[in-house]
Amino acid sequence: MGPDRRAVLGRAATVVLAVIVVAGLFMGDARPEDRVATLGASIKCPVCQGEAIIDSPSPTAQAMMEVLEEKVAAGETNRQIFDYYRQRFGDGIVLDPPLEGKTLVVWLTPILGLIVGGLMISTRRRRPEQSSAEVS
Amino acid sequence: MTAIIGYLGVLVAAIGSAGLSVVGFQVMRGSKPATAARLRLPMLGVIGGSLVAMGALEYGLLRDDFSIEYIANNSASTTPFVFKIASGWAALEGSILLWGLVLAIFVYSVYRQVARRDDEDRLGAGALFVLGLVTLAFFAMMLTVSNPFRVCVDPGAVGCFGASNLPWSGSLAALEGRGPNPLLQNHILMAVHPPMLYLGYVGMAVPFAFAMSALMIGSSGSDWLERTRVWTLIAWSFLTLGIVLGGLWSYEVLGWGGYWAWDPVENASFLPWLTATAFLHSAVVQKRRGMLQAWNFVLVIATFALTILGTFLTRSGVIVSVHSFTQSAIGPVLLWFLIAVLVLSFGLFATRIHVVSSAPRLDSLVSREGAFLFNNLLLTVFALVVLVGTLYPMFVEAFSGDQVGVGRPFFDRMAIPLSYGLLLAMGIGPITPYRAARKSVVWQRVKTPLRLALAVTAVAVVASYRNRFLLLGILLAAFVMFVIIRNLYRSAAVVAEKRSMSLPSAVLHVMRGDPGYWGGQISHFGVAMLALGIAVSANLSVETEVFLQPGETATVAGYDVTYVGQFTREEPNRTVIGAEVEVGRGDRVVSVEEPSINRYALNGQSVATPAVDESLAGDLYLSLRSIGPDGARLGVWWFPFIWLVWVGGFVAGLAVLWSRFAGQRSGEKPVAVDRSSVGA
Numbered sequence: 001m002g003p004d005r006r007a008v009l010g011r012a013a014t015v016v017l018a019v020i021v022v023a024g025l026f027m028g029d030a031r032p033e034d035r036v037a038t039l040g041a042s043i044k045c046p047v048c049q050g051e052a053i054i055d056s057p058s059p060t061a062q063a064m065m066e067v068l069e070e071k072v073a074a075g076e077t078n079r080q081i082f083d084y085y086r087q088r089f090g091d092g093i094v095l096d097p098p099l100e101g102k103t104l105v106v107w108l109t110p111i112l113g114l115i116v117g118g119l120m121i122s123t124r125r126r127r128p129e130q131s132s133a134e135v136s
Numbered sequence: 137m138t139a140i141i142g143y144l145g146v147l148v149a150a151i152g153s154a155g156l157s158v159v160g161f162q163v164m165r166g167s168k169p170a171t172a173a174r175l176r177l178p179m180l181g182v183i184g185g186s187l188v189a190m191g192a193l194e195y196g197l198l199r200d201d202f203s204i205e206y207i208a209n210n211s212a213s214t215t216p217f218v219f220k221i222a223s224g225w226a227a228l229e230g231s232i233l234l235w236g237l238v239l240a241i242f243v244y245s246v247y248r249q250v251a252r253r254d255d256e257d258r259l260g261a262g263a264l265f266v267l268g269l270v271t272l273a274f275f276a277m278m279l280t281v282s283n284p285f286r287v288c289v290d291p292g293a294v295g296c297f298g299a300s301n302l303p304w305s306g307s308l309a310a311l312e313g314r315g316p317n318p319l320l321q322n323h324i325l326m327a328v329h330p331p332m333l334y335l336g337y338v339g340m341a342v343p344f345a346f347a348m349s350a351l352m353i354g355s356s357g358s359d360w361l362e363r364t365r366v367w368t369l370i371a372w373s374f375l376t377l378g379i380v381l382g383g384l385w386s387y388e389v390l391g392w393g394g395y396w397a398w399d400p401v402e403n404a405s406f407l408p409w410l411t412a413t414a415f416l417h418s419a420v421v422q423k424r425r426g427m428l429q430a431w432n433f434v435l436v437i438a439t440f441a442l443t444i445l446g447t448f449l450t451r452s453g454v455i456v457s458v459h460s461f462t463q464s465a466i467g468p469v470l471l472w473f474l475i476a477v478l479v480l481s482f483g484l485f486a487t488r489i490h491v492v493s494s495a496p497r498l499d500s501l502v503s504r505e506g507a508f509l510f511n512n513l514l515l516t517v518f519a520l521v522v523l524v525g526t527l528y529p530m531f532v533e534a535f536s537g538d539q540v541g542v543g544r545p546f547f548d549r550m551a552i553p554l555s556y557g558l559l560l561a562m563g564i565g566p567i568t569p570y571r572a573a574r575k576s577v578v579w580q581r582v583k584t585p586l587r588l589a590l591a592v593t594a595v596a597v598v599a600s601y602r603n604r605f606l607l608l609g610i611l612l613a614a615f616v617m618f619v620i621i622r623n624l625y626r627s628a629a630v631v632a633e634k635r636s637m638s639l640p641s642a643v644l645h646v647m648r649g650d651p652g653y654w655g656g657q658i659s660h661f662g663v664a665m666l667a668l669g670i671a672v673s674a675n676l677s678v679e680t681e682v683f684l685q686p687g688e689t690a691t692v693a694g695y696d697v698t699y700v701g702q703f704t705r706e707e708p709n710r711t712v713i714g715a716e717v718e719v720g721r722g723d724r725v726v727s728v729e730e731p732s733i734n735r736y737a738l739n740g741q742s743v744a745t746p747a748v749d750e751s752l753a754g755d756l757y758l759s760l761r762s763i764g765p766d767g768a769r770l771g772v773w774w775f776p777f778i779w780l781v782w783v784g785g786f787v788a789g790l791a792v793l794w795s796r797f798a799g800q801r802s803g804e805k806p807v808a809v810d811r812s813s814v815g816a
Contacts, residue, residue: 017590024597050399092539117513
């Protein structure tokens with residue numbers, strides 16, 4: 001087998017494997033999303049220290065998990081469920097900060113940092129005519 | 137008596153720190169000649185005083201000296217030996233004392249370096265000046281707001297209710313001590329994890345001191361960087377191990393089925409790790425290409441400030457409630473110390489910015505330094521995410537009284553893409569040439585690893601794993617590992633042919649030829665293992681809760697979990713109430729586990745202790761929720777390949793040993809391997 005054919009085969013293999021992987025990424029999980037688990041990890045246990053209700057064995061958290069299961073089974077949206085807990089326990093009960101109001105800061109600071117940093121890096125480039133040969 | 141000796145130790149250490157600062161300052165200014173002799177006495181005071189103080193506290197703990205408030209409230213006569221020792225740093229005052237002792241040890245090694253040099257070492261003397269001030273601040277706290285040697289004046293039957301700051305006031309011993317916090321005496325890791333973490337935390341003071349000294353002297357260039365790189369590496373290594381051990385402790389002790397919860401205490405240790413990691417990489421860029429001088433100062437200052445912030449967060453009570461820290465005496469002091477550090481160091485930096493700013497010399501983004509910049513950007517943004525996510529809720533609560541929740545879902549969502557980006561940079565960066573890399577060269581070096589990583593991931597897809605996070609994690613982690621393996625193999629193959637060596641000895645030869653580079657690569661390999669472990673164990677874990685009557689069996693992830701019966705065991709310091717659980721697979725019994733609830737009589741608290749059946753395929757994790765005559769309620773988890781997390785973390789942290797000690801033996805001539813020729 002000549003080197004050319006090997007290169008072609010190698011490239012073909014890369015493409016086939018990449019297609020399989022990309023297909024796998026976009027087909028999505030065969031298991032349906034476990035909403036109770038996702039939401040349970042997003043709601044704080046009010047009597048614990050920084051634990052989500054799904055992680056806490058305390059009776060309060062367990063009771064809240066039961067309510068959550070009922071609400072998910074009744075087909076309520078995430079928003080409705082979060083609002084239910086917010087009304088009872090205050091905004092701090094939801095560990096997933098919404099992209100609005102007071103918690104906007106938490107979202108925007110890193111994004112701003114990414115943009116500023118990216119700009120700083122891209123403007124630090126030397127002009128192309130000055131660039132010199134590659135060394136390793 | 138013990139208290140007086142310990143307190144005098146602290147006092148001597150504080151005076152020594154002040155003396156060290158004064159002499160260091162004089163030498164730095166060039167007003168007095170440096171003689172090792174003039175530094176020796178104050179240095180002796182610092183190291184001797186802190187050793188005496190820690191020794192006195194440990195002696196008191198082992199002797200059950202309940203006339204000392206700290207011991208009466210944090211230890212008991214029934215506390216096992218190891219936990220008596222560990223009590224020396226398990227609570228606030230002791231942990232600050234350990235902070236001081238570890239700092240003293242670091243200062244001593246800086247002093248040794250300065251004393252060994254013949255020339256006028258103004259840079260080193262300036263570093264000792266700064267370190268002396270930092271040390272002084274901590275020992276001054278121990279003399280006042282965080283005194284481990286307060287003596288008990290109002291003893292109770294158990295514990296001490298009132299104490300005097302002056303150890304020579306007449307003291308009265310409590311009859312019995314309260315014992316350590318149950319969570320802290322439940323597992324041996326508690327004796328190891330905090331000192332490790334502190335060695336990492338405190339070690340970051342050394343690069344900070346050298347950076348400050350360089351700024352004060354106005355010396356540009358990278359001599360400060362060169363001299364602190366080793367200490368930064370050592371401190372980073374301890375910090376890494378400390379964090380991994382903390383995760384392991386959380387997993388083995390807390391029984392909630394996880395190892396990382398993004399809680400403020402964990403974040404506090406992770407923040408300086410992120411900036412220190414960024415610094416270790418950007419320091420290479422400065423060394424090789426003269427870039428990023430100013431940025432390195434920023435990272436070093438930030439890292440040190442974050443260690444102080446971490447100490448403040450964990451030691452002031454601010455986490456429990458933002459309003460409680462003003463009640464703790466040390467909270468405001470640490471906060472002021474942090475503010476002073478920030479103002480003074482960034483102020484100094486601003487006045488010297490003309491000295492340290494370097495010309496932009498990035499030829500192309502496709503280059504080693506381009507990858508380093510990308511890595512620094514991601515690590516900095518990562519630190520920003522953790523910092524804002526941790527502090528912002530406290531700010532809001534402190535200033536408006538409102539509560540906002542920022543927890544695991546938020547951190548996960550931010551951390552996952554950042555980690556993928558870091559893995560990508562980790563795969564491509566180390567094999568990309570400096571300055572401007574030809575894309576064809578890079579492609580030559582990554583194509584085979586990429587193919588192999590795609591193949592592994594494709595196998596997972598075909599085996600019907602479709603979880604995106606899992607697949608991307610496998611792809612990127614495998615890519616990093618294969619790039620490292622290929623790089624090593626190619627380099628070794630060249631050497632093996634040139635010197636007609638066997639391949640294994642050629643591998644060793646290559647790795648010993650450039651221990652700094654290969655130490656880094658071993659560390660990267662560890663991080664890739666860790667990432668793979670997190671991706672697999674988090675996305676394929678199984679969690680369930682079962683209620684079993686005696687003799688009943690439940691099946692979880694292919695294991696038969698049988699509840700045999702309840703047992704009770706009296707131990708000197710606690711009562712263990714546990715469930716005997718048989719774990720079987722197929723027809724045979726794999727192990728007998730004893731998840732339990734441990735009741736500590738002295739403080740009336742109960743702690744659940746999980747039991748874990750470990751195997752190469754994964755951990756079956758059992759946590760006892762409740763137990764009674766009619767049965768036991770158990771949380772049961774299956775974590776596949778979770779050992780990758782621990783092993784990967786240890787490899788990442790211990791890789792520094794390779795960088796330090798694996799260099800060529802003298803007499804053996806290193807062979808120069810041109811890494812650019814390896815790609816062909």
